[in-house]
Amino acid sequence: MHGLMQDKPLLISSLIEHAAAFHPETEIVTKTVEGPIHRSNYRELRDRSRRVANALTTLGVDFQDRVGTLAWNTHRHYELYFGVSGSGAILHTVNPRLFPEQLTYIINHAEDKVLFFDITFAGLVEQLAPQLKTVEAFIAMTDRDHMPEVNLPNLHCYEDLVEAASEEYQWPEFDERTASSLCYTSGTTGNPKGVLYGHRSTVLHSLMQVAPDAFEISSRTTMLLIVPMFHANAWGVPYSAPMVGAKMVLPGPHLDGENVYKLMKEESVSFSMAVPTVWLMLFQYLDAHPDASLDRLSLTGVGVGGSAPPIAMIERFRKSGIDMVQGWGMTETSPLGVINKPLPKHDSLSDEDKAKLKTKAGRGIWGVEIKIVNDDGERLPWDGKTSGHFYVKGPWIASGYYRQEGGSKLDSEGFFPTGDIGTIDPDGYLQLVDRSKDVIKSGGEWISSIELENAAASHPQVAEAAVIGIAHPKWQERPLLIVVLKDNATIDKEDLMEFLEEQVAKWWLPDDILFVDELPHTATGKLLKTKLREEFGDFKPVTTG
Amino acid sequence: MHGLMQDKPLLISSLIEHAAAFHPETEIVTKTVEGPIHRSNYRELRDRSRRVANALTTLGVDFQDRVGTLAWNTHRHYELYFGVSGSGAILHTVNPRLFPEQLTYIINHAEDKVLFFDITFAGLVEQLAPQLKTVEAFIAMTDRDHMPEVNLPNLHCYEDLVEAASEEYQWPEFDERTASSLCYTSGTTGNPKGVLYGHRSTVLHSLMQVAPDAFEISSRTTMLLIVPMFHANAWGVPYSAPMVGAKMVLPGPHLDGENVYKLMKEESVSFSMAVPTVWLMLFQYLDAHPDASLDRLSLTGVGVGGSAPPIAMIERFRKSGIDMVQGWGMTETSPLGVINKPLPKHDSLSDEDKAKLKTKAGRGIWGVEIKIVNDDGERLPWDGKTSGHFYVKGPWIASGYYRQEGGSKLDSEGFFPTGDIGTIDPDGYLQLVDRSKDVIKSGGEWISSIELENAAASHPQVAEAAVIGIAHPKWQERPLLIVVLKDNATIDKEDLMEFLEEQVAKWWLPDDILFVDELPHTATGKLLKTKLREEFGDFKPVTTG
Numbered sequence A, B: 001m002h003g004l005m006q007d008k009p010l011l012i013s014s015l016i017e018h019a020a021a022f023h024p025e026t027e028i029v030t031k032t033v034e035g036p037i038h039r040s041n042y043r044e045l046r047d048r049s050r051r052v053a054n055a056l057t058t059l060g061v062d063f064q065d066r067v068g069t070l071a072w073n074t075h076r077h078y079e080l081y082f083g084v085s086g087s088g089a090i091l092h093t094v095n096p097r098l099f100p101e102q103l104t105y106i107i108n109h110a111e112d113k114v115l116f117f118d119i120t121f122a123g124l125v126e127q128l129a130p131q132l133k134t135v136e137a138f139i140a141m142t143d144r145d146h147m148p149e150v151n152l153p154n155l156h157c158y159e160d161l162v163e164a165a166s167e168e169y170q171w172p173e174f175d176e177r178t179a180s181s182l183c184y185t186s187g188t189t190g191n192p193k194g195v196l197y198g199h200r201s202t203v204l205h206s207l208m209q210v211a212p213d214a215f216e217i218s219s220r221t222t223m224l225l226i227v228p229m230f231h232a233n234a235w236g237v238p239y240s241a242p243m244v245g246a247k248m249v250l251p252g253p254h255l256d257g258e259n260v261y262k263l264m265k266e267e268s269v270s271f272s273m274a275v276p277t278v279w280l281m282l283f284q285y286l287d288a289h290p291d292a293s294l295d296r297l298s299l300t301g302v303g304v305g306g307s308a309p310p311i312a313m314i315e316r317f318r319k320s321g322i323d324m325v326q327g328w329g330m331t332e333t334s335p336l337g338v339i340n341k342p343l344p345k346h347d348s349l350s351d352e353d354k355a356k357l358k359t360k361a362g363r364g365i366w367g368v369e370i371k372i373v374n375d376d377g378e379r380l381p382w383d384g385k386t387s388g389h390f391y392v393k394g395p396w397i398a399s400g401y402y403r404q405e406g407g408s409k410l411d412s413e414g415f416f417p418t419g420d421i422g423t424i425d426p427d428g429y430l431q432l433v434d435r436s437k438d439v440i441k442s443g444g445e446w447i448s449s450i451e452l453e454n455a456a457a458s459h460p461q462v463a464e465a466a467v468i469g470i471a472h473p474k475w476q477e478r479p480l481l482i483v484v485l486k487d488n489a490t491i492d493k494e495d496l497m498e499f500l501e502e503q504v505a506k507w508w509l510p511d512d513i514l515f516v517d518e519l520p521h522t523a524t525g526k527l528l529k530t531k532l533r534e535e536f537g538d539f540k541p542v543t544t545g
């Protein structure tokens, strides 16, 4: 017997329609690609999204066709978020920072029918175009005055298209499990894989995200959206903000410390999310500009994820009354999986212990079941010590990859293997230990490459550190430390090894240390260990015993 | 094409399992029917709910059978919330304050297979039993020592049942649209009608409810649940609290001002919800006990709904730093439909204007579409002035009543008619004007019975006031005011009429005023106007012009 409740599907179009009805004048502020500040609001965003939906029909885009974007966080990209998914097509946000070969691979793999791009990427798109097998039209996301001079077949001007389209549009109603958007993983561990989101998963993720125990987003929030809209749905914020009518500030391509600071100040931003690198860039700006200060901002909280923030970052924000909230997630988890909000029992902790707690990835939120398991798939205890493979299950967690690449990924209990390794403490907080591909298996025991990197990076003369496993006849694998020193550094291998001896267990000490000028990174700024393993995997350390 | 997201149904069992996993030691405190305080936690609640599920099988309860409860807010009732719905049966919470004939009607109409009752109601159940056609077993919700001496067939002791049942239980997985619980409306406008909730609607309602723009419930909340668990899912709190791990305080039958105050004080309650009557009882207690004070409580907010709170109530809470949040809802809306949270633009209002804003029923929340329409079903403007029939649409709004009583209730756009009349302002705030059955249609214009009642009740010598429409040869209908005076009141009809002349438009003045000793109320304390119309509907006023 079914309950006698209305059978209303959870659709992305309902988010923007809600905002337009109840928060019509709440602002969407963009620092545009072209330069100036652009001011819009939810009513206009809704009206123009409807126009986009009509324009897509003109372009020949059908139900569930893929629509590619190579674009920054702007009002136009935002219009595509609703216009494309709302009309039943699939928004494929492509990360423009990937290598050209990856871009070609991804766009062809997704079979994008049309491609929207910011003028920043005009040259890139011109270069890619001959290899793109399915793209029938290219749309430059600008107005007539700023159209790039490029040689592209079937090139359109975004503003002309939107202008020409009617504002009259009725969002279609369909099964809430219908695909809404597509995003490929960062490619840290191999080729990017396509994650296909649905309307249902997106709406449920938004409902969870606004909760006080998550990112606490409301009509009172002014959100600076730094996380790129081409990266895992910009952590879901483009959907959750209209759900509650939060004011939105979009930085376009202007992600440097100065612009982030100025936007925060001028728009009275109260909350923002970004990867640690962006916060470091903000700190660098602050350090170089004594008149600028966190204390002058209206910021009350920041979110961080993608990789672990150093404790000093958490502390620096805290000293200005800004609460740093860590989250763990993957493209495959929409992306929020666990979020680090303290419990009432933590109120009595010292400031130092509170900051330490905040270095953990986060605690389970309703909707995501979590577990850690051993190599045989058996559940491990939540004691905060035992580490295992981290698995997740829930309505906004992937079941597999686009075009069934690799088949179903779920275990017999329906859990998704994250590829991360962690511990879970008795309160359900996950502490990330390493990626399973990066952890060093030394004589049956695990050495965390991340912990070793952090230990090395805590030396004042070290700029960046990477640890990979190298083959060892007796221990199977042993750690190799690869280090970039700061300018004017004076230490040598022995100095650093001595320093490490005080930080980690003796058997964790790297078998050798190499000094390099630069480390390879992914498009999202993560260490590209696949590359390091290619280059240094066969390295034979002099010290191997 | 479906998204490649996991197909995990939204089930009520996931709420308690989440709380047991991530908030196992968070307390559930009950002031029991038997008297003493009982302390439990989410782990125990989960364990005992599983036992209840097993016990139901022993009692012969099958999938989707109805399980009736006549019970207060206690840990045992809470165990039934999860044990019954989680196992796939339907929890039918019956309002014990209804008249015996209504109770018999409802329990037979729902075809309850078993009936759980608090010992308070032992005599009542004994009296009803011979008329109950489908109930095969009666369970007294107490331990062996407190078993009532009643003559009931197949009578069980709750604690014995739970004790005997195994703790091993795997919650079944089924379609999220499966019915989970059943509740009949209050019977204000006629016979109570059955509203059948589903797992999906309940979980979505919970997600919405915890949001900062709704009741802002988190792991930091200590919630005193005053709204009865037999009344519209206790406004959803029993489900949303475990979703976030809020501490729960259950008052049992002890709803008087003294007990409410003491529970708040002793358990450091931070939030609570109730109808205005309960808050008035609290105020009466405070007035009589100068050593007690709102300022001594940890309370930061209170919710109110069911009927409109007077502005003085909002003000009194505000003066102690307690934010009163009004919500509008019906049994048919799970029950939250609109919630009154201020927008950033209201920050600059004076305290007085802020309180005035708070007298409105509330603003639209994501998930509930709202509209007001005229008699022809045409949409009316959101100008805060035009009043019309209030309609709602959303995944936790009823589509009809149990056993299809009255058929589908939805209009051509899929909206549910609430039977309420209101205005909506440009920001989407609903102001309730009246019930459509109570509004007085005078010469094609509407007179709000509620506003007239409030005007009369604002006279210091008036204890309570009711307004009904009486037939009029020229104006079709005219208002009749029926008043209960306070002890030692000295005013007469003329005095009150003069007072009213200063409060309302001349054509709103009642055609006559009657003084009575008492007004009839429903089981939930609302004015029973059906009864008044029966009694006074044919009244011929002396002053009719």
Ligand SMILES: Nc1ncnc2c1ncn2[C@@H]1O[C@H](COP(=O)(O)OP(=O)(O)OP(=O)(O)O)[C@@H](O)[C@H]1O
Binding pocket: A185, A186, A187, A188, A189, A190, A191, A192, A193, A304, A305, A306, A307, A308, A309, A326, A327, A328, A329, A330, A331, A332, A361, A418, A419, A420, A432, A435, A524, A526
């Ligand atoms: N708070 C965090 N702390 C540490 N690492 C994190 C955190 N949040 C995310 N990560 C890392 O980021 C990963 C998810 O990143 P993303 O989905 O962008 O692609 P990727 O895993 O880097 O690339 P690919 O899957 O293509 O190799 C997680 O699996 C985890 O390793």
Ligand SMILES: Nc1ncnc2c1ncn2[C@@H]1O[C@H](COP(=O)(O)OP(=O)(O)OP(=O)(O)O)[C@@H](O)[C@H]1O
Binding pocket: B185, B186, B187, B188, B189, B190, B191, B192, B193, B304, B305, B306, B307, B308, B309, B326, B327, B328, B329, B330, B331, B332, B361, B418, B419, B420, B432, B435, B524, B526
């Ligand atoms: N904030 C509020 N202000 C004024 N009235 C309210 C408010 N909230 C709810 N109500 C009234 O309560 C009604 C819902 O009450 P409920 O579902 O308990 O049963 P009922 O409508 O009183 O009874 P029945 O439908 O059986 O006649 C709403 O339709 C509305 O008239």
Ligand SMILES: [Mg+2]
Binding pocket: A185, A189, A330, A419
């Ligand atoms: Mg990955």
Ligand SMILES: [Mg+2]
Binding pocket: B185, B189, B330, B419
């Ligand atoms: Mg009703």
